Amino acid sequence: MKNLLSIFFLILSTYANTQSKPIDSLKFINQNRIKNDLIKITQTQKSRNYQNIETLNTIADYIKSELIKVSDSVAFQPYLVNDKTYKNVIGSIGIENNERIIIGAHYDVYGNQQGADDNASGVTGLLELARLLSKEKLNYRIDFVAYTLEEPPFFRTQQMGSYIHANYLHINNIAVKGMICLEMIGYYNDIKGSQSYPIPEMNLKYGNTADFITVVQNEKSDRFGNQIGLLMKEQDLIKTILFKGSHLVRGIDYSDHLNYWNFNYPAVMVTNTSFYRNKNYHTKNDTIETLDLNKMSAVIEQLYIAIKQLK
Known part of the structure; x- marks a missing residue:
C-alpha cells in the first residue's frame, strides 16, 4: 500500500472550484431534452443487457434517430460476438476536418436494471453535446460514439464496443486529438461522508x-486531459x-477510455466516481429518481464550452 500511495500521489493533480450553480444560471442546456433521453433509454420492458439484443437494438435505433437530426453522417458499427450481432452507433460532425475528438458512452447495462446513472446519464450527455456542438464551427471532427458491451462479461475483452472502435481508428491510422x-x-450527494x-x-x-465531477486521465494523456x-x-x-x-x-x-489508452490515444473519463459514491451501482436502485439533473446539466454545459474552446 505504501508503494501504491507513492505512485498515486506522485502522478495525481487536482483543480477544484466551489459548487454547482442553480439550473437557471445555465445558458445552453435543455433539461426537458435530458429528461426525455433518460426516460427513453431507461424505460424499456427488458433491461438493455447483452442477453436482450432486441432491447439493445431499440436503444441503438433511438440514439441513431437523435444523432441523425444534428450530424453530418451517422452509421452503425456492427460486429459479431458468439454469432450474435451487436453494434456501436457513430454520429459525426465537422467531417471536413482531419483530426478527430471522440466522445463516447456505453449504452448497455449490467444485469436487470434501469442503469440510469450507469450509463444512461453518459449517453444522455453524449446526445446533448451532439446537439449543442453541431451548431458550432469547430477545429476538429467530432465522432459521437455510443458503445455496446462495456459491462461484464465483456469488460476488458476485445468484444467491448469501445475496443472495436479504438482498434478501427488504430488500423486506419486515423488522427485523434483525444477521447472523452x-x-x-x-x-451526487451533498451530505458529508457520501x-x-x-x-x-x-x-x-x-x-x-x-x-463534484472528476476528469480522470493517465500519465500519457497530460496535454489533452x-x-x-x-x-x-x-x-x-x-x-x-x-x-x-x-x-x-x-x-x-x-x-471505455481503457481501450483508447491501450492504443496509446490520449483519453479522459468524465465521471462522478461511480461506486465510490453511488451505492445504487449495478443494482435495481439505479433509477432516474436518484439523479441530480441540476448538477448533471452543469457537467454537460461545462464540457460543451470546454470542447468548443479546444485549440
Whole structure:
C-alpha cells in the first residue's frame, strides 16, 4: 500500500472550484431534452443487457434517430460476438476536418436494471453535446460514439464496443486529438461522508462530500486531459477535480477510455466516481429518481464550452 500511495500521489493533480450553480444560471442546456433521453433509454420492458439484443437494438435505433437530426453522417458499427450481432452507433460532425475528438458512452447495462446513472446519464450527455456542438464551427471532427458491451462479461475483452472502435481508428491510422469517455455523470450527494476513494488518505485532499465531477486521465494523456479539465473548471458551474493516476489505482480505467489508452490515444473519463459514491451501482436502485439533473446539466454545459474552446 505504501508503494501504491507513492505512485498515486506522485502522478495525481487536482483543480477544484466551489459548487454547482442553480439550473437557471445555465445558458445552453435543455433539461426537458435530458429528461426525455433518460426516460427513453431507461424505460424499456427488458433491461438493455447483452442477453436482450432486441432491447439493445431499440436503444441503438433511438440514439441513431437523435444523432441523425444534428450530424453530418451517422452509421452503425456492427460486429459479431458468439454469432450474435451487436453494434456501436457513430454520429459525426465537422467531417471536413482531419483530426478527430471522440466522445463516447456505453449504452448497455449490467444485469436487470434501469442503469440510469450507469450509463444512461453518459449517453444522455453524449446526445446533448451532439446537439449543442453541431451548431458550432469547430477545429476538429467530432465522432459521437455510443458503445455496446462495456459491462461484464465483456469488460476488458476485445468484444467491448469501445475496443472495436479504438482498434478501427488504430488500423486506419486515423488522427485523434483525444477521447472523452462519459461514465456515470448523474449521481451526487451533498451530505458529508457520501464520498469514498480507492485510497483513504485522499479524503484529506478532496473531502468526503459527493458533490463534484472528476476528469480522470493517465500519465500519457497530460496535454489533452489538462486542457479539458482546466477549461471545464473555468466555467465554475460545478466543483471539478482532475485526477491523474496509474492503472494500479482501482477504478481509474473502469470504462471505455481503457481501450483508447491501450492504443496509446490520449483519453479522459468524465465521471462522478461511480461506486465510490453511488451505492445504487449495478443494482435495481439505479433509477432516474436518484439523479441530480441540476448538477448533471452543469457537467454537460461545462464540457460543451470546454470542447468548443479546444485549440
